[in-house]
Amino acid sequence: MTNSELYKVIFKRKSVRKYDLTPLAQEKLEMLQAFLKTVKRLEEGIRTEFLIQTADEVSSVFAVKAPHYITFYSESKAGYLINAGFIMQQVDLFLSANNIGSCWLGVAKPNKNVPQAKDGLQYVIMLAFGNASGAVHRESTQQFRRKSLAEITSIEGAEQLLEPVRLAPSAGNSQTWFFTGDTREIIVSRKKAGIIKAQLYGKMNHIDSGIALCHLWLSAEQQGKKADIDLTGQKVPQGYEFMAKVRLED
Ligand SMILES: Cc1cc2nc3c(=O)[nH]c(=O)nc-3n(C[C@H](O)[C@H](O)[C@H](O)COP(=O)(O)O)c2cc1C
16 A cells, blocks of 8 residues: 555545444455554654454444454553554554545543553554445545634645645544644644643544644655654644644655
8 A cells, every 4th residue: 555545545534433343354454464564653762563353352332333443552652642643543544545444442441351551562542443334435525524724724835735634533523733834844733722621632632643743744745745753842832732843855
Protein backbone atom coordinates (compact mmCIF):
# COMPACT_ATOMS: atom_id res chain seq x y z
CA MET A 1 0.00 0.00 0.00
CA THR A 2 1.44 3.38 -1.00
CA ASN A 3 1.17 6.58 1.02
CA SER A 4 -0.75 8.03 -1.89
CA GLU A 5 -3.42 5.32 -1.47
CA LEU A 6 -3.60 6.09 2.26
CA TYR A 7 -3.97 9.79 1.41
CA LYS A 8 -6.85 9.21 -1.04
CA VAL A 9 -8.97 7.34 1.50
CA ILE A 10 -8.85 10.31 3.93
CA PHE A 11 -11.62 11.91 1.83
CA LYS A 12 -14.07 9.04 2.28
CA ARG A 13 -13.17 7.16 5.47
CA LYS A 14 -15.61 6.99 8.35
CA SER A 15 -16.01 5.22 11.68
CA VAL A 16 -17.78 1.90 11.12
CA ARG A 17 -19.78 0.77 14.16
CA LYS A 18 -21.88 -2.06 12.64
CA TYR A 19 -20.08 -5.18 11.48
CA ASP A 20 -20.67 -8.47 9.80
CA LEU A 21 -19.31 -10.61 12.65
CA THR A 22 -17.83 -13.23 10.31
CA PRO A 23 -14.06 -13.15 10.83
CA LEU A 24 -11.95 -11.78 7.97
CA ALA A 25 -10.13 -14.23 5.72
CA GLN A 26 -6.70 -15.25 7.05
CA GLU A 27 -4.93 -13.61 4.10
CA LYS A 28 -6.47 -10.21 4.99
CA LEU A 29 -5.18 -10.53 8.56
CA GLU A 30 -1.75 -11.48 7.21
CA MET A 31 -1.84 -8.45 4.91
CA LEU A 32 -2.54 -6.29 7.98
CA GLN A 33 0.30 -7.94 9.92
CA ALA A 34 2.67 -7.19 7.03
CA PHE A 35 1.52 -3.54 6.93
CA LEU A 36 2.11 -3.14 10.68
CA LYS A 37 5.80 -3.83 10.10
CA THR A 38 6.00 -0.87 7.69
CA VAL A 39 4.18 1.90 9.61
CA LYS A 40 6.03 5.19 10.09
CA ARG A 41 6.79 6.21 13.67
CA LEU A 42 7.13 9.74 15.01
CA GLU A 43 9.52 8.73 17.75
CA GLU A 44 11.84 5.86 16.93
CA GLY A 45 12.97 5.73 20.57
CA ILE A 46 9.54 4.64 21.86
CA ARG A 47 9.03 0.86 21.94
CA THR A 48 5.53 -0.18 20.79
CA GLU A 49 3.59 -3.34 19.96
CA PHE A 50 0.29 -4.40 18.44
CA LEU A 51 -2.02 -7.22 19.47
CA ILE A 52 -4.79 -8.50 17.22
CA GLN A 53 -7.65 -10.22 19.06
CA THR A 54 -10.91 -11.79 17.96
CA ALA A 55 -14.33 -10.92 19.40
CA ASP A 56 -14.27 -14.27 21.29
CA GLU A 57 -11.00 -13.40 23.00
CA VAL A 58 -12.15 -9.93 23.97
CA SER A 59 -15.76 -11.04 24.77
CA SER A 60 -16.54 -7.46 24.03
CA VAL A 61 -18.23 -5.14 26.48
CA PHE A 62 -17.96 -2.39 23.91
CA ALA A 63 -21.00 -0.94 22.25
CA VAL A 64 -19.11 -1.58 19.01
CA LYS A 65 -19.23 -5.34 18.36
CA ALA A 66 -16.70 -6.30 15.71
CA PRO A 67 -15.07 -9.58 14.65
CA HIS A 68 -11.57 -8.21 15.40
CA TYR A 69 -9.83 -5.66 17.58
CA ILE A 70 -6.30 -4.30 17.25
CA THR A 71 -4.76 -3.09 20.48
CA PHE A 72 -1.78 -0.74 20.72
CA TYR A 73 0.85 -0.91 23.49
CA SER A 74 3.64 1.56 24.18
CA GLU A 75 6.38 2.62 26.54
CA SER A 76 5.06 5.72 28.30
CA LYS A 77 7.79 8.18 27.26
CA ALA A 78 7.36 11.84 26.24
CA GLY A 79 5.22 12.05 23.10
CA TYR A 80 3.94 8.46 23.32
CA LEU A 81 0.26 9.39 22.90
CA ILE A 82 0.93 11.56 19.84
CA ASN A 83 3.07 8.73 18.46
CA ALA A 84 0.20 6.28 19.14
CA GLY A 85 -2.29 8.44 17.23
CA PHE A 86 0.14 8.86 14.33
CA ILE A 87 0.75 5.12 14.04
CA MET A 88 -2.79 3.86 14.59
CA GLN A 89 -4.27 6.36 12.12
CA GLN A 90 -2.10 4.74 9.43
CA VAL A 91 -3.77 1.45 10.43
CA ASP A 92 -7.25 3.05 10.29
CA LEU A 93 -6.52 4.39 6.78
CA PHE A 94 -4.96 1.11 5.64
CA LEU A 95 -8.07 -0.84 6.69
CA SER A 96 -10.40 1.65 5.01
CA ALA A 97 -8.29 1.64 1.82
CA ASN A 98 -8.78 -2.15 1.76
CA ASN A 99 -12.56 -1.76 2.16
CA ILE A 100 -12.38 -3.01 5.75
CA GLY A 101 -14.36 -1.02 8.33
CA SER A 102 -12.74 0.26 11.52
CA CYS A 103 -13.53 2.39 14.53
CA TRP A 104 -11.25 3.90 17.17
CA LEU A 105 -12.24 2.80 20.68
CA GLY A 106 -10.85 4.98 23.40
CA VAL A 107 -13.61 6.26 25.54
CA ALA A 108 -14.61 2.98 27.21
CA LYS A 109 -12.01 1.08 29.20
CA PRO A 110 -11.53 -2.41 27.76
CA ASN A 111 -12.41 -5.44 29.90
CA LYS A 112 -9.88 -7.79 31.53
CA ASN A 113 -9.62 -9.93 28.40
CA VAL A 114 -7.65 -7.15 26.78
CA PRO A 115 -4.25 -7.27 28.51
CA GLN A 116 -3.38 -3.95 30.20
CA ALA A 117 0.31 -4.58 29.59
CA LYS A 118 2.36 -6.53 27.06
CA ASP A 119 6.11 -7.19 27.30
CA GLY A 120 6.53 -4.28 29.71
CA LEU A 121 4.52 -1.88 27.53
CA GLN A 122 1.24 -0.30 28.62
CA TYR A 123 -2.13 -0.47 26.90
CA VAL A 124 -2.93 2.77 25.06
CA ILE A 125 -5.84 2.48 22.63
CA MET A 126 -7.58 0.09 20.25
CA LEU A 127 -9.47 -0.08 16.97
CA ALA A 128 -12.38 -2.39 16.17
CA PHE A 129 -12.30 -3.73 12.62
CA GLY A 130 -13.94 -6.13 10.18
CA ASN A 131 -16.29 -6.17 7.21
CA ALA A 132 -18.84 -3.37 7.54
CA SER A 133 -22.48 -4.43 7.57
CA GLY A 134 -23.34 -1.21 5.67
CA ALA A 135 -21.28 1.18 3.56
CA VAL A 136 -17.59 1.31 4.45
CA HIS A 137 -17.01 4.76 2.93
CA ARG A 138 -18.63 8.17 2.70
CA GLU A 139 -19.72 9.28 -0.73
CA SER A 140 -18.44 12.86 -0.47
CA THR A 141 -16.65 15.19 1.92
CA GLN A 142 -20.01 16.92 2.49
CA GLN A 143 -20.87 13.99 4.74
CA PHE A 144 -18.08 14.78 7.24
CA ARG A 145 -19.26 16.70 10.34
CA ARG A 146 -16.25 18.93 10.85
CA LYS A 147 -15.24 22.50 11.78
CA SER A 148 -14.45 24.81 8.87
CA LEU A 149 -10.83 25.51 7.93
CA ALA A 150 -11.23 29.07 9.27
CA GLU A 151 -12.05 27.63 12.70
CA ILE A 152 -8.92 25.49 12.90
CA THR A 153 -6.19 27.63 11.31
CA SER A 154 -4.90 31.18 10.96
CA ILE A 155 -2.61 30.19 8.06
CA GLU A 156 -3.52 31.64 4.70
CA GLY A 157 -2.99 29.83 1.42
CA ALA A 158 -2.81 26.37 2.99
CA GLU A 159 -6.28 25.14 2.02
CA GLN A 160 -5.09 22.20 -0.05
CA LEU A 161 -2.54 21.17 2.57
CA LEU A 162 -4.89 21.42 5.55
CA GLU A 163 -8.18 20.16 4.07
CA PRO A 164 -7.22 16.48 4.70
CA VAL A 165 -6.19 17.45 8.24
CA ARG A 166 -9.57 19.10 8.82
CA LEU A 167 -11.23 15.79 7.93
CA ALA A 168 -9.25 13.79 10.52
CA PRO A 169 -11.22 11.82 13.11
CA SER A 170 -10.98 12.74 16.80
CA ALA A 171 -12.38 11.40 20.07
CA GLY A 172 -15.99 12.55 20.39
CA ASN A 173 -15.34 14.49 17.16
CA SER A 174 -13.87 17.17 19.45
CA GLN A 175 -11.39 18.55 16.84
CA THR A 176 -9.42 20.51 19.44
CA TRP A 177 -6.48 21.12 17.10
CA PHE A 178 -5.32 24.52 15.85
CA PHE A 179 -2.70 25.30 13.19
CA THR A 180 -0.61 28.49 13.21
CA GLY A 181 2.60 29.62 11.50
CA ASP A 182 2.93 29.60 7.74
CA THR A 183 3.10 27.18 4.82
CA ARG A 184 6.78 26.39 5.56
CA GLU A 185 6.50 25.88 9.31
CA ILE A 186 3.24 24.84 10.95
CA ILE A 187 2.73 24.85 14.71
CA VAL A 188 0.13 22.30 15.84
CA SER A 189 -1.48 23.09 19.17
CA ARG A 190 -4.62 21.97 20.93
CA LYS A 191 -7.25 23.96 22.72
CA LYS A 192 -6.87 23.53 26.48
CA ALA A 193 -9.93 21.78 27.80
CA GLY A 194 -11.94 22.71 30.91
CA ILE A 195 -11.51 20.42 33.94
CA ILE A 196 -14.34 18.01 33.10
CA LYS A 197 -13.47 17.71 29.42
CA ALA A 198 -9.77 17.39 30.32
CA GLN A 199 -10.57 14.38 32.50
CA LEU A 200 -12.70 12.81 29.82
CA TYR A 201 -10.64 13.66 26.76
CA GLY A 202 -7.17 14.85 27.93
CA LYS A 203 -5.37 11.67 26.92
CA MET A 204 -7.55 11.19 23.85
CA ASN A 205 -6.83 14.71 22.56
CA HIS A 206 -3.09 13.95 22.53
CA ILE A 207 -3.87 10.88 20.45
CA ASP A 208 -6.05 13.11 18.22
CA SER A 209 -3.07 15.39 17.60
CA GLY A 210 -1.08 12.39 16.38
CA ILE A 211 -3.95 11.54 14.03
CA ALA A 212 -3.92 15.11 12.64
CA LEU A 213 -0.13 14.88 12.19
CA CYS A 214 -0.56 11.64 10.24
CA HIS A 215 -2.98 13.37 7.84
CA LEU A 216 -0.66 16.41 7.62
CA TRP A 217 2.35 14.21 6.81
CA LEU A 218 0.41 12.37 4.06
CA SER A 219 -0.95 15.65 2.71
CA ALA A 220 2.52 17.24 2.57
CA GLU A 221 3.92 14.18 0.82
CA GLN A 222 1.11 14.33 -1.72
CA GLN A 223 2.23 17.90 -2.53
CA GLY A 224 5.79 16.70 -3.02
CA LYS A 225 6.97 18.04 0.35
CA LYS A 226 8.80 16.33 3.19
CA ALA A 227 7.28 16.93 6.64
CA ASP A 228 9.84 17.10 9.43
CA ILE A 229 7.85 16.67 12.69
CA ASP A 230 9.31 17.89 15.98
CA LEU A 231 7.47 17.33 19.27
CA THR A 232 9.63 19.63 21.42
CA GLY A 233 8.07 22.79 22.93
CA GLN A 234 7.24 26.11 21.32
CA LYS A 235 5.18 29.22 22.14
CA VAL A 236 1.52 28.87 21.14
CA PRO A 237 -1.56 31.14 21.31
CA GLN A 238 -3.00 31.68 24.79
CA GLY A 239 -5.45 28.96 25.84
CA TYR A 240 -3.67 26.43 23.62
CA GLU A 241 -1.12 23.72 24.38
CA PHE A 242 1.83 22.99 22.06
CA MET A 243 1.72 19.61 20.29
CA ALA A 244 4.22 19.73 17.41
CA LYS A 245 6.19 21.83 14.95
CA VAL A 246 6.08 20.67 11.32
CA ARG A 247 8.72 21.98 8.92
CA LEU A 248 7.79 21.47 5.28
CA GLU A 249 10.64 21.07 2.82
CA ASP A 250 10.49 20.82 -0.99
C1 LIG B 1 -8.91 8.69 19.99
C2 LIG B 1 -10.32 8.34 19.55
C3 LIG B 1 -11.15 7.64 20.40
C4 LIG B 1 -12.44 7.29 19.98
N1 LIG B 1 -13.24 6.52 20.81
C5 LIG B 1 -14.45 6.11 20.38
C6 LIG B 1 -15.24 5.23 21.18
O1 LIG B 1 -14.85 4.84 22.28
N2 LIG B 1 -16.43 4.81 20.68
C7 LIG B 1 -16.88 5.20 19.44
O2 LIG B 1 -17.98 4.79 19.04
N3 LIG B 1 -16.16 6.04 18.65
C8 LIG B 1 -14.95 6.49 19.09
N4 LIG B 1 -14.18 7.32 18.29
C9 LIG B 1 -14.67 7.71 16.95
C10 LIG B 1 -15.08 9.19 16.88
O3 LIG B 1 -16.30 9.37 17.54
C11 LIG B 1 -15.16 9.59 15.40
O4 LIG B 1 -13.90 9.46 14.81
C12 LIG B 1 -15.63 11.04 15.20
O5 LIG B 1 -16.94 11.20 15.69
C13 LIG B 1 -15.60 11.45 13.72
O6 LIG B 1 -16.40 10.61 12.94
P1 LIG B 1 -15.81 9.75 11.73
O7 LIG B 1 -14.67 8.91 12.27
O8 LIG B 1 -16.96 8.89 11.26
O9 LIG B 1 -15.32 10.68 10.67
C14 LIG B 1 -12.92 7.70 18.70
C15 LIG B 1 -12.07 8.43 17.86
C16 LIG B 1 -10.78 8.73 18.27
C17 LIG B 1 -9.90 9.47 17.32
